[in-house]
Structures are given as C-alpha cells and as structure tokens.
Amino acid sequence: MSGEDRCSEMSEDDEGPSPSDLTNRNRNGDSCSPFPDQVLENVLESVLCFLTSRRDRNAASLVCKSWYRAEALTRSEVFIGNCYAISPRRVTDRFRGVNSVVIKGKPRFADFSLLPPDWGAHFTPWGTAMADAYRALEKLYLKRMSITYNDLALLACSFPVFKELVLVCCDGFGTSGLAVVASQCRQLRVLDLMESDVADDEVDWISCFPENETCLQSLIFDCVDCPINFEALEQLVARSPSLRKLRLNQHISLWQLHRLMSRAPQLTHLGTGSFSPSEVVSQNDQELNYDSAFAACKSLVCLSGFREIVPDYLPAIYPVCDNLTSLNFSYANINDEQLKSVIRHCRKLQIFWVLDSICDEGLQAVAATCKDLRELRVFPIDAREDIEGPVSEIGLQAISEGCRRLQSILYFCQRMTNAAVIAMSKNCPDLVAFRLCIMGRHRPDHITGEPMDEGFGAIVKNCKKLTRLAVSGLLTDKAFGYIGEYGKLVRTLSVAFAGDSDMGLKYVLEGCPRLQKLEIRDSPFGDLALSSGLHHYYNMRFLWMSSCKVTRRGCEVIARQFPRLVVEVFNSEEQEGRETGDYIGTLYMYRSLEGPRADAPEFVHIL
Amino acid sequence: MEMERPVNLENELNLKATELRLGLPGNDDQPEKQYSSRSIRSINKRFSSEMYTESDAQKGDHQDPSPATKAQVVGWPPVRSYRRNVLQPKKAEADGAGMYVKVSMDGAPYLRKIDLKVYQSYSELLNALEDMFKCTIGVYSEREGYNGSDYAPTYEDKDGDWMLVGDVPWEMFMTSCKRLRIMKGSEAKGLGCL
Numbered sequence: 173m174s175g176e177d178r179c180s181e182m183s184e185d186d187e188g189p190s191p192s193d194l195t196n197r198n199r200n201g202d203s204c205s206p207f208p209d210q211v212l213e214n215v216l217e218s219v220l221c222f223l224t225s226r227r228d229r230n231a232a233s234l235v236c237k238s239w240y241r242a243e244a245l246t247r248s249e250v251f252i253g254n255c256y257a258i259s260p261r262r263v264t265d266r267f268r269g270v271n272s273v274v275i276k277g278k279p280r281f282a283d284f285s286l287l288p289p290d291w292g293a294h295f296t297p298w299g300t301a302m303a304d305a306y307r308a309l310e311k312l313y314l315k316r317m318s319i320t321y322n323d324l325a326l327l328a329c330s331f332p333v334f335k336e337l338v339l340v341c342c343d344g345f346g347t348s349g350l351a352v353v354a355s356q357c358r359q360l361r362v363l364d365l366m367e368s369d370v371a372d373d374e375v376d377w378i379s380c381f382p383e384n385e386t387c388l389q390s391l392i393f394d395c396v397d398c399p400i401n402f403e404a405l406e407q408l409v410a411r412s413p414s415l416r417k418l419r420l421n422q423h424i425s426l427w428q429l430h431r432l433m434s435r436a437p438q439l440t441h442l443g444t445g446s447f448s449p450s451e452v453v454s455q456n457d458q459e460l461n462y463d464s465a466f467a468a469c470k471s472l473v474c475l476s477g478f479r480e481i482v483p484d485y486l487p488a489i490y491p492v493c494d495n496l497t498s499l500n501f502s503y504a505n506i507n508d509e510q511l512k513s514v515i516r517h518c519r520k521l522q523i524f525w526v527l528d529s530i531c532d533e534g535l536q537a538v539a540a541t542c543k544d545l546r547e548l549r550v551f552p553i554d555a556r557e558d559i560e561g562p563v564s565e566i567g568l569q570a571i572s573e574g575c576r577r578l579q580s581i582l583y584f585c586q587r588m589t590n591a592a593v594i595a596m597s598k599n600c601p602d603l604v605a606f607r608l609c610i611m612g613r614h615r616p617d618h619i620t621g622e623p624m625d626e627g628f629g630a631i632v633k634n635c636k637k638l639t640r641l642a643v644s645g646l647l648t649d650k651a652f653g654y655i656g657e658y659g660k661l662v663r664t665l666s667v668a669f670a671g672d673s674d675m676g677l678k679y680v681l682e683g684c685p686r687l688q689k690l691e692i693r694d695s696p697f698g699d700l701a702l703s704s705g706l707h708h709y710y711n712m713r714f715l716w717m718s719s720c721k722v723t724r725r726g727c728e729v730i731a732r733q734f735p736r737l738v739v740e741v742f743n744s745e746e747q748e749g750r751e752t753g754d755y756i757g758t759l760y761m762y763r764s765l766e767g768p769r770a771d772a773p774e775f776v777h778i779l
Numbered sequence: 780m781e782m783e784r785p786v787n788l789e790n791e792l793n794l795k796a797t798e799l800r801l802g803l804p805g806n807d808d809q810p811e812k813q814y815s816s817r818s819i820r821s822i823n824k825r826f827s828s829e830m831y832t833e834s835d836a837q838k839g840d841h842q843d844p845s846p847a848t849k850a851q852v853v854g855w856p857p858v859r860s861y862r863r864n865v866l867q868p869k870k871a872e873a874d875g876a877g878m879y880v881k882v883s884m885d886g887a888p889y890l891r892k893i894d895l896k897v898y899q900s901y902s903e904l905l906n907a908l909e910d911m912f913k914c915t916i917g918v919y920s921e922r923e924g925y926n927g928s929d930y931a932p933t934y935e936d937k938d939g940d941w942m943l944v945g946d947v948p949w950e951m952f953m954t955s956c957k958r959l960r961i962m963k964g965s966e967a968k969g970l971g972c973l
Contacts, residue, residue: 284854321888346888367859371890372883395861397881450939502862555858584856611856668855693854744853 202219206560209238213244216242252276253713255293256528256738257315257764260301272311273302278667279716281691282316283341286718286758288744291774295319295344299772303330310363312377313334316440318342324349335387336362346371347398354381361414364392372398379404383411394443394477399423409435416471419443422479425450426462432457433465442469444477447485462488474521476500476525483510493517500525502551502603507535514779516541525549528563528584539574548575557612561586565593565618572596580605580640587618588645593627597634606631609641613669613694616646623647629654632662639686642666652676664689674701681705691716698755699726706730709737714762718744723754724779730761731779738764739779806872878953881883884930884961901945908932912961919945924967929968934959943967 195450211464223229230370233243249272250263264270277293302309309331319342327334334357347370354377378401381388386408393400400423408581409415409432416439420429424445433439462485464484466472472492481504496518502510502525511526511534520541524532528550538545550563563585566725571578578600588610596603597720608628616623624645632638632655639661643651647670655662656679671677677697680687681704690712698721709730724741731739743757768778863879878895891911898904905916917928924943925931932944936955944952944959 280853283859284857285860286854348888367861369861369890371888372881373888374883374885444873469864551862552856552858555856555863557856584858609856613852613855668857 199553213238213242217246220246224249239378246488248272249311250274253633254762254764255298256766256769257713259766260298262765264301264305268305269308270306271308272313273298273306273309273586274313274315275317276315278341279691279714280316280689281693281716281718286693286744288742288775291768291776292773293317294771295323299323299326303327307331309334311338313338313340315340316342318344319331319349320344321346321349321352325352328352331357333359335359336364338362338364338366339368340364340366341368343369346373347375347396348373350393350396351375351377353379357383358382359387362390362442363388364390364417365395366392368395370396370398374398376401376404378408381408386412386425387414388412389414390441391415391444391557392417392419394419394421394445394479396421397423402428406431406435412436413438415439416753417441417474419476421476422446422447426482426485427460429463430460430465433469433758437468438471439469440471441474441498443500444474444475446480448480449485463491468494472496474498474523476501479638482508486514488509489514490517494519496521498523501530502549503531504526505553507531508537512537516624518542518765520544522546527551527552527553528561531562532564532567532570535563536570536574539570542575543577545571545575545578547580550584551582552584552611552649555584555611559586561611565589565591568592569595569709572599576600577602579603582607582609582610582642584609586611587615588624588627589617589619590622590624590627590630591617591619593624594630597627600636601635603631603635604637605640606635606638607640607666608644609642610645614646615644623651625651625654629658632658636661638662640664643668644668645668648672649676649679652679656680659684661686663687665691667692667695669694671695671697674698674704677701678704681708683709687711688713690714692718692720694719696721698722699729702726702730706733709734709761710763712763714760716758716760718758720759721755721757723752724756725754727756727761728779735761735767736765736769738762740776741779742776880934880956880958882908882911882959882961884914885963885966887912893959895956900949901952905932905944908959908961913962916961919943925964928964931959931964932959932961933967 177589184636195476209213216239220229220232223232226249229243233240244266245268247267248270249268250270252258252263252273253279255275275295275298278287278291279311281287282291293316295314298573302324307330310333312327312334313336316601319339327337337357337360349361350365350370353360388408398421401420402424405473409418415436418436418439420432420434420443422445424432426447426449428450429445429447433442468491473495475489475492475496475498478501483506486506493514497520499518499521503509505527507529508531511530515521515534515537519541522544524538524542524545524547526549535550538548552561564587565581565585568583568585568588571581572592572595578601579602580604581596581603585608588608593608596606610624617627624643625648628641628643628647628651633639639657641655641659641662641664643666649672652675652755657667659665659680660683662684665680665684665687667690674697676695677692678701680690685708687708688711693716697717702717702722703726705715727739727741730737737762740760741756741758742760772778879892880895882891882893893907893911895904898907901919909916913971914930915928916930916932917925919925933941934944934952934956935941935958937957947955
C-alpha cells in the first residue's frame with residue numbers, strides 16, 4: 173500500500189483545453205460517440221485488468237488522477253501489510269471492486285511471546301467494513317490477526333460467493349467458528365488453517381460441510397489440535413472430487429490415513445497426521461499395506477505431518493519420494509539413518525523442513541541427493557541454549573556444497589563457524605533469505621573464537637539477491653557495517669543479542685535503502701541510533717526494538733516530528749521486573765495514515 | 780574484508796597460544812582482534828548486565844567461552860510455542876523442558892496451556908485450575924470422584940483413555956497425562972473408578 177502514502181504528491185491531469193473539448197459535451201451528457209477521455213479510460217481499465225502485481229498497480233495509480241481512478245476501479249486484490257497502517261473505510265472507499273483481500277496484523281516477534289496478548293490486530297473492523305462494501309468477496313487471507321467467532325459468522329453470511337479462507341498464525345476463535353464457515357459458505361474451495369491457535373469448542377465442524385458434493389480443493393487443519401469425527405471426514409473426502417490438498421492433524425492415525433488416501437488418490441499435497449498406529453490396536457493395523465496407499469497417489473508432490481511418527485512405517489512413503497518437491501519432517505523425531513532411507517529417493521526435492529535430530533550426517537545425505545533444493549529449514553528438537561546440538565557448521569557446509577541452487581535457509585544450531593557461513597555465501601549465490609540462529613546468545617565462531625562478523629559479512633557481500641537476513645551469535649558493530657555497506661537489497665532484518673553500540677544500527681539505517689521490516693531485541697542500540705533513521709522511517713513497514721537502550725524521550729522526539737508514524741511503547745511482564753531505568757521495554761513503530769489506533773490496550777502508550 | 784584462509788584451524792590455534800607478544804594475552808590493541816574468553820566476557824557485560832546470572836561473572840579462564848547456565852529468556856531461541864510444546868511431552872525426562880498440556884473446560888470458548896511440572900500435587904493443580912477457569916472443582920474422593928461439584932477434572936492418558944484426575948498416583952499422572960478437560964459434573968459420572 174505504499175501508493176497510498178504518496179497520493180498527496182500525485183500530479184494532476186493536464187486540465188488545459190484541447191480541440192476535442194470544444195466539440196464534445198461533458199462525460200455525463202448525451203452523445204453518440206464516446207469522448208476521447210472516456211475512451212482512454214475504457215482502454216485503461218481493460219489494460220489494467222492485466223496488471224496483477226500490486227507494485228505495478230501502485231505505480232500506475234500515481235501517473236495521474238484518471239489513472240488513479242481507473243486503477244482503483246479495477247483492482248481486485250488488495251494487500252494490507254499492516255492492518256493499522258490504514259483504516260478499513262479508506263480501503264473500501266478507494267477500491268470498490270475487490271474480491272480478494274490479504275491482511276497482516278501483529279509483528280512477527282509476537283510468535284515468540286514478545287507481544288503481550290490482547291495487543292490488537294482485531295479483524296472485526298475489517299470484517300464489518302467488508303461485509304458492507306465487498307459483497308462479492310471470494311478470498312480472504314489473514315496473517316497474525318485475532319478473529320472471533322462473531323467475525324467468522326459475519327463472514328459466513330455476508331459473502332455469498334466466498335471461496336477461500338486462509339488463516340496463518342491467527343487466534344481468537346475455535347472449532348465453532350470453523351463449523352459456521354463450513355456450513356454456510358457453500359462455495360468454499362479452500363479452508364486452510366496454518367500455525368493458528370484454534371480452540372477446541374468440542375464442535376464437530378467436519379460434519380458441517382454441505383451434504384452434497386463439495387467444491388473443496390484444499391482442507392488444511394494440521395494445527396487444529398482437536399479430535400475429529402473420522403467417519404464424517406471420510407465421507408467428506410469421498411464427496412469432494414476436487415480435493416487436492418489435505419493436511420490432517422495429529423489425531424488421525426495411520427489406519428485412518430490409509431482409508432482417506434484410498435478415497436482421494438488424486439491428492440497432490442498430503443499432511444499425514446500422526447503417522448502412527450492408534451493406541452487401540454486393531455487387527456486392521458497388521459493387515460494394511462500402507463505403501464500401496466502411497467503408491468496409488470501418483471500426483472503427490474508435497475508431504476508433511478508425521479506428528480508422532482513411528483519410524484518403522486517410514487518405508488510406506490518410498491513410492492512417492494521420486495516425485496516429491498516438498499517434504500516437511502519438522503515434527504518427525506527421526507535419526508540420520510532413518511532419514512537417509514527416505515531422502516536418497518528424493519531427487520526432485522525443492523523444499524525440505526526437518527528436525528536437527530537427523531544430525532550433520534543427515535544433512536550430508538540431503539546434500540548428496542537433493543541437488544535442486546531451494547528451501548531448507550532445520551528446527552531444533554530441543555530449543556535450549558546450553559546443550560550439545562546435533563547439527564553444526566559441518567551440516568551447513570555440506571548443504572552449501574551439495575545444494576547450489578539454495579534460495580532460502582533457516583538453520584538452528586548450537587555452534588557455527590565463519591568458514592562455513594562464508595562457504596555458503598560463495599556456493600549458494602541465489603540465496604534470497606539467510607536466517608541463521610546460533611541458539612547460544614553471543615556465541616563466537618567455536619573454532620577460532622572470533623565473532624561471526626566475517627561470516628555474515630560474506631553473506632551480504634556475495635549473495636547479491638539477498639532480501640531477508642536474520643543474524644545471531646557474537647556480533648560486533650563490524651557485522652552491521654558490512655550489512656549497511658553490502659546489503660543493498662535487504663528488506664527484512666532480524667537482530668537479537670548483537671552489536672556493541674549505536675553505530676551498529678546506524679550503519680544499517682543509513683546503508684540499507686530497501687529496508688522495510690526491522691526487528692531488534694536485546695541489543696545495545698539507543699536514541700542516537702534511532703535518530704539516524706529519520707530519513708527512512710516513512711519507507712518502512714515497521715521498526716521493532718525491544719530490550720534495547722532506547723529512552724522514552726528518544727521516542728517522543730520521533731513521534732513529534734513525524735505525524736504519519738505511530739510510535740507504540742510498552743513493557744512486557746518480563747521487562748517490568750527488570751532494572752531498566754530510563755529505557756523503555758518495547759518500541760513498535762509503523763507508518764500509518766490513521767494516527768494512533770483507538771483499540772490500543774492500556775499497557776500500550778502511543779506517543 | 781577479511782576472509783578466512785582455508786588453513787587447518789587447529790594448528791593455527793596452537794600457534795597463537797604459544798605466540799610471544801608484548802602485553803597481556805587477550806588485550807585488543809592489535810588491529811586484528813583476537814577474542815579470548817576474557818574479552819568476550821567484557822563485551823557481553825558491556826551493555827546489559829541483567830542478562831547474565833552470577834555464574835557467568837565468576838566464570839574465570841575457561842577456554843570454552845559459552846557460560847554454563849544462563850537465565851532462560853522469553854522468546855529465545857525463536858521457536859514458536861506450538862513447535863516446542865508438541866515435542867515436549869516426548870522428552871518429559873529431560874530437565875527443565877516443561878510439560879505442557881492443553882486444558883479445556885466445557886462451555887468455555889478458550890483453551891489454556893499449563894506446565895504440569897510447576898505443580899507438586901493434585902491439590903496445587905486443582906487450585907490452579909479453579910483460578911484459571913473461575914470454577915469450583917471440589918474435592919476428589921476415591922469412591923465418589925467429584926460428585927457434588929459443578930465440574931470434574933478429567934484427563935486423557937497415553938493410551939487415549941479418559942480418566943478422572945486423582946485416580947492414579949500423582950507421579951503416574953504427570954507422566955501419562957496428555958491433556959486435561961474440565962467436564963461438567965453431570966457428565967463425568969461414568970469415569971470414576973468404583
């Protein structure tokens with residue numbers, strides 16, 4: 173929505189008279205031939221229909237007033253990166269013909285309990301505004317928003333052609349909300365719940381889908397931690413011939429999975445549920461040939477689940493490995509041998525999520541086979557700081573040597589070296605997102621004892637496409653100097669327990685022109701550093717600084733100077749207890765056309 | 780920019796340890812900073828002394844620069860809570876990991892999570908539940924269960940069976956409880972073991 177900010181700077185139409193104006197009447201008058209400017213607008217609208225990228229559309233809307241109008245009329249997908257940057261009313265006033273909406277709410281650090289609950293990002297005002305203005309709404313994608321049962325009920329009855337609901341990292345509702353959506357949205361194609369906190373209202377929502385054949389294409393509920401009416405689910409799958417994506421929760425046993433797969437051999441994406449036999453041992457478990465079920469699903473390209481995996485059953489998936497492009501083992505506690513038996517078949521794998529239980533050896537096996545790997549995420553099975561971790565620089569080095577097309581990596585480890593990170597920077601030039609989390613705070617290179625400055629420096633220098641970076645380990649201001657000097661395309665930067673002084677943040681704010689999202693915690697950056705970014709804050713979506721050295725006065729200075737910045741200051745429970753003196757707990761600052769929000773809870777002070 | 784030379788780092792480390800220099804080891808007068816344990820400590824202390832426990836300050840000259848026990852910090856490492864919780868029950872033996880189970884109450888539109896390790900006994904747990912959900916659970920009796928109370932706490936054990944909270948010894952309950960459900964008293968009648 174960056175176009176919105178600059179509407180005051182738009183150029184006006186050339187209003188001077190032209191020969192055609194003298195003979196034609198005004199737009200609303202009668203005429204048998206269309207006016208040139210009306211023709212122009214029709215042409216424009218027809219052409220604009222092909223513009224889908226919001227950046228292109230924002231640019232088009234800035235050309236002149238009539239382009240602005242035409243673009244506003246023809247934009248069908250609206251993307252709101254920060255729900256508080258603009259009011260629902262302003263959006264519905266400008267864009268009249270919208271059928272798809274994306275709204276993002278809380279900042280990402282909310283995922284790690286750094287944002288007190290009830291902070292905000294309520295969907296309700298958006299829901300009510302859209303219920304009036306966008307009767308033809310088909311798609312809604314929400315990330316980190318709080319949605320209530322009432323919101324879902326309103327949604328279900330307000331949009332007669334509603335087709336797709338995707339909720340990522342959302343909360344505030346339960347299975348009763350799912351029930352009302354399932355029962356009332358008769359044209360629902362997609363119901364995707366990802367990493368959301370869904371309360372168990374003990375409602376059988378699966379039974380609420382229409383009784384006839386459904387249009388369901390995607391049903392993702394692996395994060396919904398509630399038992400499911402299995403018979404109803406089986407019947408639902410059987411009467412959903414378009415179903416391609418099905419991700420089950422951990423309450424579905426292997427035997428149940430088998431039955432579902434035999435009903436839906438056309439699946440392309442499958443979340444396997446628990447992948448373990450049910451506790452109640454039935455003779456069925458012994459007889460079933462699980463790998464024939466997998467073999468029958470010839471279109472499977474994406475596999476996930478394995479929430480309580482019994483590794484003995486892993487061979488069942490061998491038949492589909494050759495075609496897999498995406499494999500998510502991030503809940504599967506398997507060792508390197510067990511992984512090897514699977515991964516050696518997965519030559520086409522592009523996306524791989526896994527637990528570090530596979531150790532460096534497991535990563536070496538991945539590197540040996542998955543030459544086309546684009547995205548790797550290695551999660552810690554034990555997320556504590558001071559333990560022996562199973563993966564290290566050895567695994568990272570191996571991946572860098574084997575997976576040259578890597579674009580995105582998230583790697584949790586206990587120890588790392590600059591050498592391995594530098595190697596990755598040279599071996600994987602396509603890297604767009606590099607997120608390394610050395611779990612011990614302030615850990616240096618464990619072989620040389622040096623800070624991790626050179627490693628991250630190499631990443632920003634050599635990976636010319638890098639837009640997302642998360643740093644960790646012992647880092648001095650030098651690392652930030654490198655980021656400011658070389659990280660010209662960096663849009664998202666995540667910093668924790670790093671840096672020596674204000675200079676670190678200064679380097680970044682002065683050096684990175686594309687920076688949009690900056691989240692910092694527990695780093696020694698203060699008011700001086702904050703003031704070095706004044707030229708840039710209107711270009712950013714947000715700045716988050718928690719447990720740093722920023723004072724209230726420093727924030728007030730900024731708030732006074734920049735009316736279009738909302739400067740939120742608050743303390744979390746943990747921060748209250750500490751001797752912080754003058755320093756504030758958390759600063760969350762974002763550009764907005766609306767000024768201070770009306771729904772801020774008491775503990776949030778908006779300066 | 781300094782790039783690591785592909786040398787055998789082990790050898791290099793030894794050379795540096797036996798290097799003859801003027802000045803104390805670990806001081807950073809040289810343009811190339813060699814970070815010894817001591818200077819790492821001072822960098823760490825420079826900005827936030829609150830982050831570290833007493834044990835860090837008394838660390839001394841260990842070669843391994845990572846302090847032994849740090850105070851647990853909120854939201855670090857940055858792993859989402861559902862990823863932590865899902866795997867926790869399996870590693871219940873591991874110390875300090877916590878034992879999170881979900882708690883639901885009939886009629887309440889929300890779910891809570893509690894760490895069973897925090898409680899030492901059934902009475903502590905039940906008091907906490909009464910506080911959390913603003914209800915009365917009452918007292919358990921072997922014969923009658925929670926008869927007479929508005930609500931009865933039940934739990935799902937490792938085998939998938941629903942049991943009345945209090946039926947088994949506390950230790951056994953701790954290791955087998957997967958989730959809790961506070962049922963309406965009337966519905967829980969069938970669960971008491973008679």
